[in-house]
Amino acid sequence: xxxxxxxxxxxxxxxxxxxxxxxxxxxxxxxxxxxxxxxxxxxxxxxxxxxxxxxxxxxxxxxxxxxxxxxxxxxxxxxxxxxxxxxxxxxxxxxxxxxxxxxxxxxxxxxxxxxxxxxxxxxxxxxxxxxxxxxxxxxxxxxxxxxxxxxxxxxxxxxxxxxxxxxxxxxxxxxxxxxxxxxxxxxxxxxxxxxxxxxxxxxxxxxxxxxxxxxxxxxxxxxxxxxxx
Amino acid sequence: xxxxxxxxxxxxxxxxxxxxxxxxxxxxxxxxxxxxxxxxxxxxxxxxxxxxxxxxxxxxxxxxxxxxxxxxxxxxxxxxxxxxxxxxxxxxxxxxxxxxxxxxxxxxxxxxxxxxxxxxxxxxxxxxxxxxxxxxxxxxxxxxxxxxxxxxxxxxxxxxxxxxxxxxxxxxxxxxxxxxxxxxxxxxxxxxxxxxxxxxxxxxxxxxxxxxxxxxxxxxxxxxxxxxxxxxxxxxxxxxxxxxxxxxxxxxxxxxxxxxxxxxxxxxxx
Numbered sequence: 001x002x003x004x005x006x007x008x009x010x011x012x013x014x015x016x017x018x019x020x021x022x023x024x025x026x027x028x029x030x031x032x033x034x035x036x037x038x039x040x041x042x043x044x045x046x047x048x049x050x051x052x053x054x055x056x057x058x059x060x061x062x063x064x065x066x067x068x069x070x071x072x073x074x075x076x077x078x079x080x081x082x083x084x085x086x087x088x089x090x091x092x093x094x095x096x097x098x099x100x101x102x103x104x105x106x107x108x109x110x111x112x113x114x115x116x117x118x119x120x121x122x123x124x125x126x127x128x129x130x131x132x133x134x135x136x137x138x139x140x141x142x143x144x145x146x147x148x149x150x151x152x153x154x155x156x157x158x159x160x161x162x163x164x165x166x167x168x169x170x171x172x173x174x175x176x177x178x179x180x181x182x183x184x185x186x187x188x189x190x191x192x193x194x195x196x197x198x199x200x201x202x203x204x205x206x207x208x209x210x211x212x213x214x215x216x217x218x219x220x221x222x223x224x225x226x227x228x229x
Numbered sequence: 230x231x232x233x234x235x236x237x238x239x240x241x242x243x244x245x246x247x248x249x250x251x252x253x254x255x256x257x258x259x260x261x262x263x264x265x266x267x268x269x270x271x272x273x274x275x276x277x278x279x280x281x282x283x284x285x286x287x288x289x290x291x292x293x294x295x296x297x298x299x300x301x302x303x304x305x306x307x308x309x310x311x312x313x314x315x316x317x318x319x320x321x322x323x324x325x326x327x328x329x330x331x332x333x334x335x336x337x338x339x340x341x342x343x344x345x346x347x348x349x350x351x352x353x354x355x356x357x358x359x360x361x362x363x364x365x366x367x368x369x370x371x372x373x374x375x376x377x378x379x380x381x382x383x384x385x386x387x388x389x390x391x392x393x394x395x396x397x398x399x400x401x402x403x404x405x406x407x408x409x410x411x412x413x414x415x416x417x418x419x420x421x422x423x424x425x426x427x428x429x430x431x432x433x434x435x436x437x438x439x440x441x442x443x444x445x446x447x448x449x450x451x452x453x454x455x456x457x458x459x460x461x462x463x464x465x466x467x468x469x470x471x472x473x474x475x476x477x478x479x480x481x482x483x484x485x486x487x488x489x490x491x492x493x494x495x496x497x498x499x
Contacts, residue, residue, distance in 0.1 A: 128341075128343075130339060130341050130343035131343060131345065133294075133296050133339065133343060134339065134343035134344075134345070136294070136295065136296060136332075137294050137296070137332075137335075137336065137337040137339075137406070138336075138356075138357035138361060138405070138406075138409060139329055139332045139333055139357060139361040139362075139409070140356065140357055140360050140361055141360055141361065142325075144360055148356070149345050149347070152347045153346065153347055156347070
């Protein structure tokens, strides 16, 4: 064993079951609820917006594809943390006011949309050229071919990678605490700061992530295998 | 170019030629695939294109299907220009609307089938008549079931392409092309991707189709027996030009060109 952890005083750090049990319900309900809201909201936005970005970037018109590409590159090349700060503390100066959670969901969603757009792009490129050629040979309308032939196949191929981003968004969601969103980690920190004791709340918060992320990853891997065959 | 072949003239049916290539050139980058190609196909004629790979046969089908555009020259389908249209007095490359109109008359079956994997067999066949021709869905489905009956897959209407063998997929693809009631049907090495034991079934089906209708057929194949059975005329291609042409018996039995003899020997020996 390493030297006992200190918690500000000189008492050796031991796991306090009573306190852990006391804070568990709050973390489980209030904290985790916000985390799940942020994750699902952010992921939905990222998945939908990403698809639009991918389509706009493929536009044959350069005055559409270029700016969209540049903005996506810009967002991908700056930290999520900076984007969250700008959204929450700078945008209100321009008259855009939203609750912390809404801001956080938009921040996460837009940030990850630039990544999921790449996933969709790869998925679209994977659809064999022959599918387009058959659609042309059958004189099917272009737009209909996109939405009924190409995209369903592309999205299917994209699902495993999107699943990975869902897990990533879940794990990145504690960053929203910098804009006052009290997610499970934010709540753990508040609880910890009340007693200057972080062992129990942070361990519980970490376990939540572990317990959700691991099965999710396994599911994604199983999905990958099924699509490969 | 004769005056009446001016591209963009109001489409008057050409009683003589269903397909007409005039000085068609097609290049891909530095490679010239077709060199000033002239050739014609009569309505209802069944023509097979043979020749070594890279000789431009498939490109001809792809140009007709508007999957590629000519570099220069013109292509007419029943008197209607495929590659160009007239805007005012000028001749300009055909736009999408013009292409859609001309394309209605042409169908194509691909080497790799290219069925839509996310739809069942019935929808693979009905979507194009419904979406592109505006046929009511129930009518399109009746027609599709008839066609499936004809290709021997009446019981597979609700199957998905991935559940079918290559031969069955290709039969569905043939039914799908015929559902559009094309006047010209293009067959691009339709049995090349099939397991050997499935080839003859698909060939028999196509032979029946060729004999039934007044479909104009352009067929690229490496199966010489099939070419002999199915066609009225065989064109031997080499380096983007027609080297020699004639009825199948003549081409296969007593070709004039040394190059044709070599080619036939090579493919028949395999």
